[in-house]
Amino acid sequence: MNSVAAAFPDRQLHVILDNLNTHKKNEHWLKAHPNVHFHFTPTSASWLNQVEVWFSILQGQSLSGASFTSLQQLQEHIDAYIKAYNDRAEPFVWTKKKVRQRRFKGRRITQL
Structure with missing residues (x-):
């Protein structure tokens, strides 16, 4: 900074x-x-932090279940994934799911 x-x-x-x-x-x-x-x-x-979205994609599509014997092997794997991903990358469609409210049993709003 x-x-x-x-x-x-x-x-x-x-x-x-x-x-x-x-x-x-x-x-x-x-x-x-x-x-x-x-x-x-x-x-x-x-979900507001777009790099967190990217890390989630990397984890889910490339690293989950993978095993590496060296740091260099991990780096090469990630570099290859990034290259393949960038070749087909499109902008994120950034949406937030609708938030649903639910009632609590026994609680009512009364008008004054």
Whole structure:
């Protein structure tokens, strides 16, 4: 973040972060960089982070059940998957399923 803030000294920077604990407690750094603003995604909302969607695809389509004998073999496998994936990649259709509300038995809303 130091190099990003230095590269854009006269611009307001808005940085979106997940709720990982290492992203917290940055008040001192933010005071020294008043043009930088951190915004955190809601807890338990990994679907908002598109790289999490990509990691899920990689895991489900390539790594699940695989076994590797070396780090180099793993790297080559992932590189080959990425190349094949990119050859047929299309934009994500990013949707959120409809949220349904359900009634709790014995609880009613009464009008005043």
